[in-house]
Amino acid sequence: MKKVIIIGAGLGGLACGIQLQHAGFDVTIIEKNGHAGGKMMPVKIGDYSFDFGPNTITMPGVFKRVFSNVGESMEDYLELIRLDHHTKNVFRSGDSFIQSIDPxxxxxxxxxxxxxxxxxxxxxxxxxxxxxxxxxxxxxxxxxxxxxxxxxxxxxxxxxxxxxxxxxxxxxxxxxxxxxxxxxxxxxxxxxxxxxxxxxxxxxxxxxxxxxxGVFTVKGGNTKIADAFSQVFKKLGGTLHLNEEVSQIVIEKQRASGVQLKNGTKIKGETVIINGDFITATKQLIKEKDRPSFSTKKLDAYEPSISAFVILAGLKTFQKDIHHHHVFFPEDYRKEFQDIFTHQKLPDDPTIYISHSAYTDRGISKGSNLFILVNAPAVQMQSEEAVTHYKEAIYSRLEEQGIPIRSEIEAEKIYTPDSIAHLFHAYKGALYGVSSHKKKDAFLRPRNASKDTAGLFYVGGTTHPGGGSPMVTLSGLNVAKEIIDQHKKKDSDRTKSKKSTNS
Incomplete structure (x- = not known):
């Protein structure tokens, strides 16, 4: 049986693993964190439940394919809820605009x-x-x-x-x-x-x-998608190791032949798939001599995408006026991006996005579970004092909008670009790998098959076709199909060769 090792249990890795395991491969997925799903991470703080991300689900047909391709039904695992009026946008002018699928x-x-x-x-x-x-x-x-x-x-x-x-x-x-x-x-x-x-x-x-x-949410939390993928993968016989980390990809004669874990264990495999940040994984897991197309200097020259300053805030009283998706815009939107990309600093007057899944799914959490996100540059935060100062500025802005944060808060957790970089091995904390400002980076994202190493592939949001949970899942489906087709061709060529020899 052909052995495949997938580094990272994000949606792309799980989707890829499911297809390959069903096609007859022996697949092992190794994940450094204690949960499957990558950034689709559940967070529990006391009686409050949060999805770290992604908060907006679109293209449900992509997720259905992961199941239907292997004879399963998504509806047996997940209940998707469509949000017809999905996002309330609030402007400094005092006006508001609700996005909806009703034209x-x-x-x-x-x-x-x-x-x-x-x-x-x-x-x-x-x-x-x-x-x-x-x-x-x-x-x-x-x-x-x-x-x-x-x-x-x-x-x-x-x-x-x-x-x-x-x-x-x-x-x-x-x-x-x-x-x-x-x-x-x-x-x-x-x-x-x-x-x-x-x-x-x-x-x-x-x-x-x-x-x-339309925009969708999942009953019980969007992280249920990753849970369902994990269930199907293991049901098919796949092996999933959590809380284990790969330190190096073993490359012999320009071909991937397995991985070495941080604990020293070596696992052999004919194919290795990286489901992680392209830049960080390439730098950390592959020796520079084995990646001539991507020197460390070249990798460091990429412009990172946006990162985030995230606050998970549990409010003891349910806030009926905070929509499932709620956005507060700044006075000068263009300046926000200048702060992030030109000056590489936290915006002075940021857009504040709130995901409030309890608005739709009341049983998911006590009170109101606010996932508060501000766009941030992919740089290190200066100090704990700077983090606290910025958090308080966000709270003050929200209280100006009538949201009683300080008087209602019972649970709180903060994520900065630093913590995102650490948790997910994300390049400088960037959420989507390379930015899409240059045409080359927008349309020629890092390819799924390694340029330098046979049997090595990439899936996830930092490679083709891009970020967001549907695109990440598609990357897994695309790579699985490419690997399956390659092996079918090899088997066909062997059969033809044997027939030719026998004749």
Missing amino acids: HFVISQLAMLDPYGAKNYWGYLKEVNRLYGQAESGFFHRSFHSWLDYLSPGLTKAFFSVRPLETMAHFHKRFFSSPDILQVFNRYATYIGSSPYKSPATFSLIGHLEMNE
Whole structure:
């Protein structure tokens, strides 16, 4: 039986492991943390339950495929709830705007906030649907190794049809004129860890997922997706080791042949898959002599994506006015990205995002379980005093908006770029690996198959097709298919060779 070792039990690694185990491979997944799911991490503080992330679930069909491909039904494991009115956005002007899959409801709000947007909203929905269709059919289900891949028949036209040379901010100005409303749709750039003023308009397709298809949550918490994947993987006979860490990938004659754990144990395997941060894992697990295409100097030159300053706050009284997804925007949205990417400092006046899953799923936690996130640069925090100061500034801003944080708080935990880097081996604490500001990094993310080492692959949010739980899962499905197809071809070639020899 062909042995496969997967480093990391994030959604990409689990999805890949499930497909390979079902196809007859002997798969072992090794995870350094005590939970499966990577950043999809459950956190329990007393009677309060939180999902560290991801908080927004889209593209449920991708998760269904993980199950259906191996003869299982997602509905036997998970209950997904669609949030028709999913995000409340609050502006400094005092106005608010609720995002919804009901276009008539959206247009009725735009008629008051952005008449130009109300007139163009149907055109916007049509265009983001087109962008998504082009990306889904041409790019999501295959890997790209160089710009030459875009010159293959049919892909050149598709590539230029997804607006790769236009920025997201410029694209949205085609359809909306209100600075407040533009902030709402430009925030999609942060889903890929980037600035809307630099990242390609292609990623505006996220608007299709949220405004046409819908936003979902999972009954009992989004981390139930990782739990379900783990159950199916083990049911198929896969081996999952938690609280064990790989120190090195064993490479012999430019081929991966296994891994060595931090405790000294060596595990042999014909194929090794890294489900982790591309930059950190490549630097730490592969000797520089074995990765000539990715020297340490080259890896260190990548611009990291956005990180986060996160507060988990348990409020003893249920706050009915805090929506499942709730966003408070700053006075100057562009300055926030200048602070993060140019000055590499925490924004003076940040966008504050709150996920309040108890709003929809009342039984999940005591009181209100607020996951509070502020975009942050991928740099080290200066001191504990700086962390406390920034937390208090966020609390003051929320209290200005009528949220009783200090008088209601019973549970609290803070995550900074430092702790994110430590927990997930994330490059400088970046949530999405490399930013999508350069066209090369946006469309040629690190490839799934290693350039230098046979039998070594990458899955996860820092490689193709990108970040976000559906894309991460797709990366696992794509790599599993590539490995299965490779082995089928090898078996076919051996059979043909034997027949030729016998004849």
